[in-house]
Amino acid sequence: MARGLRLAAAVIPALVIIGSCSDKDQKPDPATAAAAPSSSAPHATERPERSAAPSRQAPTATTAPTTAPGPAPLDVVPIAYAGDVADEPTMPPLPPVPPPGMPAATVDVRGGWTGGFLLDGSDPRVGVSCNAQPEPRAGIEVAGLNYMATSKAGVGEYGLPDGGWSLRVTRTGSIDNPAGIGVSIAAVDADGEAVEIAGFGTEAEPNIAAAGATDNSAVAFSFVSVAVPRDFSLYEKVTWVTVTGTVVCPGPLPELSSLRDDG
Secondary structure, three states, rough: OOOOOOOOOOOOOOOOOOOOOOOOOOOOHHOOOOOOOOOOOOOOOOOOOOOOOOOOOOOOOOOOOOOOOOOOEEEEEEEEEOOOOOOOOOOOOOOOOOOOOOOOOEEEEOOOOEEEEEEEOOOOEEEEEEEOOOOOOOOOOOOOOEEEOOOOOOOOOOOOOOOOOEEEEEOOOOOOOOOHHEEEEEEEEOOOOOEEEEEEOOEEEEEEEEEEOOOOOOOEEEEOOOOOEOHHHHHHOOOEEEEEEEEEEOOOOOOHHHHHOOO
């Protein structure tokens, strides 16, 4: 988007003061001309007294009003359509597993759509959380470990504002097995169009790779997928993307085996 520039011109008028002084010639009176001396001393020209220069006062020091600094801007780049990618890209390198510490999350999307974020979980404006999902006695859900992040605290993937992001990583099996890890990303561009990206794989088609901390407190992932606008009329913008990311939990998570109900 082109940014317009305004040009301001200040015109300073020049003020020139020109003064001139002239003496009028006086003719001698005929009656007193003879008595007048043959030569007279020239009239002394009186110089005007200079007015005293105005005294200069030292500028008064002023203190700029202090205002409390506002919160630092979030490191969030809204997702944006960059163009069609015809050929499937190669798998991006797997980022290193971050060390334990402050909750945080990152996502980097490249290819036909671009954008990403780096969220500091200590910032109250964002949300970074993790939980263990026990296997229910009835239903289709399975035991898993969830790693979640959103660029607006308290908002899920279907309530994101313009430019917002939502991330969910679910581990249901071995971290080394592509079928045991799944990633769901929802993002909204600057115009309010929602885009969804899913990362998953199988042993036959390992389109995703992941690694985790030994205490399950962090996870890293990379995958190849397609970005799909939620508005089906934008089918021409369905195209290839590569995604990398990480999540650091507030603390460790239990082992998957402890969540399964075998009885």
